[in-house]
Amino acid sequence: MGNSRRRLQELTFNVGLTALSLLLALVIGAVLFLIAGANPIKAYGVMFTAPLEDIFGITEIFVRAAPLLLVALGISISFRSGILNIGGEGQILVGAIFGLCIALYAPPMHWSIMMPLIFAASFAGGALWGGIAGWMKAYLNVNEILSTVMLNYVAIQIYSYLIRGPMMDKQEIVYGTGASQTARIAREYWLAKLIPGARMHSGMIIAVVLAVIVFFFLWKTIYGYRMRAVGAEIRASRYAGVNTRWYLLLAMLLAGGFAGLAGAVEVLGVHHRGLESISAGYGFSGIVVALFGGLHPLGAIPASIIFGLLIVGADMMQRAVHVPAYIILAIQGLIILAIVSSNVFITKKGMRAKMVKFLGKATGRK
Amino acid sequence: MFCNGQMQIEHIELKNITKRFPGVLACDNINLALKQGEILALLGENGAGKTTLMNILYGLYQPDEGEVIVNGRQTAIDSPQKAGALGIGMVHQHFMLVPNLTVRENVALCMFNDRTFHCDIAYVTETINRICTDHRIKIDPDAYIYELSVGEQQRVELIKALSLGANLLILDEPTAVLTPQETDKLILLLQEMAASGCSIIFISHKLNEVKAVSHHVAVLRGGKLVYNGSTDDHTTNELASLMAGRDINLPVAKEKEPSDKIILDIQNVTAIGDRGTQALNGLSLALRKGEIMGIAGVSGNGQSELAEVINGIRKVQSGRILFDGEDITNRTPQQIIDRRMGYIPADRLHEGTVAGFSVKENMILKDYARPPLAQATFLKDRAICRYANDLVAKFAIKTPSIDTTCASLSGGNIQKVIVAREMNRRPKVLVAVYPTRGLDMGAAEFVHSELLAARDKDETVLLISEELEELINLSDRIAVIYEGKILKIIPAKQAQKSALGLLMAGVQSHG
Numbered sequence: 001m002g003n004s005r006r007r008l009q010e011l012t013f014n015v016g017l018t019a020l021s022l023l024l025a026l027v028i029g030a031v032l033f034l035i036a037g038a039n040p041i042k043a044y045g046v047m048f049t050a051p052l053e054d055i056f057g058i059t060e061i062f063v064r065a066a067p068l069l070l071v072a073l074g075i076s077i078s079f080r081s082g083i084l085n086i087g088g089e090g091q092i093l094v095g096a097i098f099g100l101c102i103a104l105y106a107p108p109m110h111w112s113i114m115m116p117l118i119f120a121a122s123f124a125g126g127a128l129w130g131g132i133a134g135w136m137k138a139y140l141n142v143n144e145i146l147s148t149v150m151l152n153y154v155a156i157q158i159y160s161y162l163i164r165g166p167m168m169d170k171q172e173i174v175y176g177t178g179a180s181q182t183a184r185i186a187r188e189y190w191l192a193k194l195i196p197g198a199r200m201h202s203g204m205i206i207a208v209v210l211a212v213i214v215f216f217f218l219w220k221t222i223y224g225y226r227m228r229a230v231g232a233e234i235r236a237s238r239y240a241g242v243n244t245r246w247y248l249l250l251a252m253l254l255a256g257g258f259a260g261l262a263g264a265v266e267v268l269g270v271h272h273r274g275l276e277s278i279s280a281g282y283g284f285s286g287i288v289v290a291l292f293g294g295l296h297p298l299g300a301i302p303a304s305i306i307f308g309l310l311i312v313g314a315d316m317m318q319r320a321v322h323v324p325a326y327i328i329l330a331i332q333g334l335i336i337l338a339i340v341s342s343n344v345f346i347t348k349k350g351m352r353a354k355m356v357k358f359l360g361k362a363t364g365r366k
Numbered sequence: 367m368f369c370n371g372q373m374q375i376e377h378i379e380l381k382n383i384t385k386r387f388p389g390v391l392a393c394d395n396i397n398l399a400l401k402q403g404e405i406l407a408l409l410g411e412n413g414a415g416k417t418t419l420m421n422i423l424y425g426l427y428q429p430d431e432g433e434v435i436v437n438g439r440q441t442a443i444d445s446p447q448k449a450g451a452l453g454i455g456m457v458h459q460h461f462m463l464v465p466n467l468t469v470r471e472n473v474a475l476c477m478f479n480d481r482t483f484h485c486d487i488a489y490v491t492e493t494i495n496r497i498c499t500d501h502r503i504k505i506d507p508d509a510y511i512y513e514l515s516v517g518e519q520q521r522v523e524l525i526k527a528l529s530l531g532a533n534l535l536i537l538d539e540p541t542a543v544l545t546p547q548e549t550d551k552l553i554l555l556l557q558e559m560a561a562s563g564c565s566i567i568f569i570s571h572k573l574n575e576v577k578a579v580s581h582h583v584a585v586l587r588g589g590k591l592v593y594n595g596s597t598d599d600h601t602t603n604e605l606a607s608l609m610a611g612r613d614i615n616l617p618v619a620k621e622k623e624p625s626d627k628i629i630l631d632i633q634n635v636t637a638i639g640d641r642g643t644q645a646l647n648g649l650s651l652a653l654r655k656g657e658i659m660g661i662a663g664v665s666g667n668g669q670s671e672l673a674e675v676i677n678g679i680r681k682v683q684s685g686r687i688l689f690d691g692e693d694i695t696n697r698t699p700q701q702i703i704d705r706r707m708g709y710i711p712a713d714r715l716h717e718g719t720v721a722g723f724s725v726k727e728n729m730i731l732k733d734y735a736r737p738p739l740a741q742a743t744f745l746k747d748r749a750i751c752r753y754a755n756d757l758v759a760k761f762a763i764k765t766p767s768i769d770t771t772c773a774s775l776s777g778g779n780i781q782k783v784i785v786a787r788e789m790n791r792r793p794k795v796l797v798a799v800y801p802t803r804g805l806d807m808g809a810a811e812f813v814h815s816e817l818l819a820a821r822d823k824d825e826t827v828l829l830i831s832e833e834l835e836e837l838i839n840l841s842d843r844i845a846v847i848y849e850g851k852i853l854k855i856i857p858a859k860q861a862q863k864s865a866l867g868l869l870m871a872g873v874q875s876h877g
Contacts, residue, residue, distance in 0.1 A: 222744075223743060229723070232723060239677075241732065
């Protein structure tokens with residue numbers, strides 16, 4: 001009895017605090033809207049309800065959530081293993097390049113052989129890019145934050161060069177239009193559309209299945225146990241006989257691989273070719289999604305959907321109330337900040353107690 | 367001669383102090399008094415309420431009932447600042463020093479927190495010099511903290527407290543981190559300080575030191591004051607029983623016929639230490655099956671490196687190590703674990719356990735990949751829970767559940783988790799490094815009896831310790847390590863503390 005009441009109280013506190021901090025973020029955001037000369041109430045109305053009003057909006061949320069979830073899975077693995085991987089962007093791009101190479105240049109095959117090959121190539125590409133940082137961390141003790149961020153720039157330049165040069169669509173050159181993109185990949189290799197007329201593809205299903213697999217991997221296998229041990233206490237893992245270097249490297253191979261899969265999903269499911277800024281910031285947003293999901297693969301599933309809603313809603317709002325795109329980014333940032341910071345008060349015991357005390361004082365009761 | 371300061375605490379009294387925490391009565395109606403120039407030893411097992419009581423005196427906690435009386439007047443100590451103004455200083459077990467600042471700068475840091483821009487370094491120097499001459503403390507004010515030994519760092523902490531005008535010093539387990547030599551120096555220093563008018567409260571579990579240093583002893587158990595009187599009235603054994611509430615008899619090894627079989631043979635091993643120095647310098651040592659070999663030595667003479675090379679954690683440069691007839695030199699830790707080597711490391715928080723992992727996950731730290739705990743690559747949850755529950759019951763580990771994180775257990779219980787894990791693997795050789803450091807008598811008794819039980823099962827123990835008594839009580843033979851070499855091996859029955867002490871200092875007697 002007492003226990004369930006306490007649980008209820010806890011839940012009320014958690015939900016209430018999150019709602020309160022969201023409200024605060026929205027109020028600050030409202031000021032920005034007023035400065036830009038838009039009606040904040042209308043803007044927010046569009047942002048949170050428009051994506052859910054029709055099938056297009058809802059499906060679009062999942063289009064965004066799929067790459068976010070894949071990146072977040074990789075981030076969860078690397079953070080759990082004690083590596084702060086900021087290189088999602090670069091890993092997505094290299095994954096996309098590898099996948100495109102197979103999709104565009106391999107001899108035609110039945111899709112049931114070709115698509116796994118493309119995914120495998122993208123995974124390998126991302127793993128290569130993550131693995132470079134992982135290897136430098138494990139064997140040369142190079143700070144992984146620096147190396148992953150720097151490798152992002154390298155990947156962006158390589159990708160840009162390829163889609164403007166060797167991998168550029170021949171038709172663009174023939175017709176002289178010169179758009180920096182690759183040729184379109186054959187239609188039979190596209191990810192299946194789940195609903196006719198919408199962009200939603202089977203990528204989200206793949207991502208959710210992988211999330212469950214990652215969960216089992218991390219918590220139910222000896223490899224996952226070793227990786228978590230290395231992340232939590234590297235000296236104790238060495239003491240326990242774990243080859244810590246190899247597991248640091250493995251963590252980055254997997255993290256990069258999952259980001260690479262996000263690249264494949266964008267190519268096969270959304271754009272069907274390689275084009276400019278295909279990573280769309282998923283490499284960074286994926287970090288927030290992973291943290292928001294408690295660095296837990298299953299937690300990342302709802303987190304990715306919420307952030308999908310946020311991205312789609314912001315896009316729609318931008319069109320509805322005609323505000324500069326940068327305000328939308330600021331609002332997104334505020335919301336992320338609010339959610340993440342209220343999360344601190346929910347998960348950290350000491351912080352939580354302080355907040356309870358503060359709220360008690362503020363409302364004049366216990 | 368008096369300690370410097372605004373006010374002298376001539377008499378301080380804690381009256382009917384009671385402090386409750388949710389679900390715990392930390393201090394239960396405690397009465398305690400202290401006169402100027404007196405050294406009071408505060409004894410008690412972990413969780414007896416010593417720290418809570420001292421935090422009340424230092425203004426960190428407020429008592430729920432009772433009062434503090436200073437020089438006959440009731441005084442509310444509601445903050446550490448207030449305690450400081452009254453002349454109460456505290457030296458914590460973990461030092462609060464900035465390693466890359468000098469001694470002088472660290473002292474200045476604690477003195478000038480009320481002025482914004484001005485820092486009168488000449489005044490700081492003068493204060494340090496005065497304190498050092500008054501108490502005959504030797505320290506170089508321009509030395510950086512990281513250059514100092516642990517004992518010297520502690521002296522800086524003392525200077526810090528004295529520079530604020532403290533004349534009642536609270537020392538929380540000051541000897542836990544010190545070598546025996548440093549401990550002796552500290553005890554001398556404290557006695558001199560008391561003679562010059564400082565009062566000292568000395569928290570410890572180490573009864574020999576308490577006997578040596580204090581006039582007056584108070585024993586806490588379960589939040590209650592169970593003894594309060596003169597130190598000389600009780601022997602160390604009686605004090606130990608008072609602390610534990612039962613008779614404590616640290617077990618002693620019985621004579622045993624030595625076996626001829628060499629189980630671990632370390633031959634002429636050299637290795638480099640963390641700081642790039644030659645930590646092991648051609649060390650040779652042979653352990654017989656079923657014996658406890660003690661390693662005595664002042665810390666920093668290669669003990670931890672010795673434990674690490676045996677377990678494959680540190681690379682051997684030259685020489686070789688034979689384990690049960692097989693060469694294990696520079697094998698991986700996993701290969702050495704697989705050959706049934708056990709290891710209780712010195713750092714139980716960061717090496718012996720994964721602090722963020724649950725008790726259950728720590729119990730399987732070395733066996734997670736083996737059936738029945740795992741099959742193929744999959745962990746078997748049910749088997750793991752059964753295994754962990756069994757060990758918790760068998761070794762009487764106090765934990766709310768096997769899913770509690772190890773970090774939230776007391777030091778003694780964390781050590782029990784490690785001992786349970788290592789013992790249950792039935793190691794052929796167990797390397798135990800400072801296995802009772804920081805533990806109370808009850809927990810130390812447990813560890814000692816486990817080590818002896820291993821010996822009875824014909825397992826071999828390499829016991830590295832700084833506690834000579836522990837070494838003499840448990841070991842069959844004691845090897846003295848000095849500058850990375852074994853200086854001498856003596857049968858424990860013939861070992862005398864004074865002779866060992868000389869050997870540890872590198873003095874080899876002739877004959």
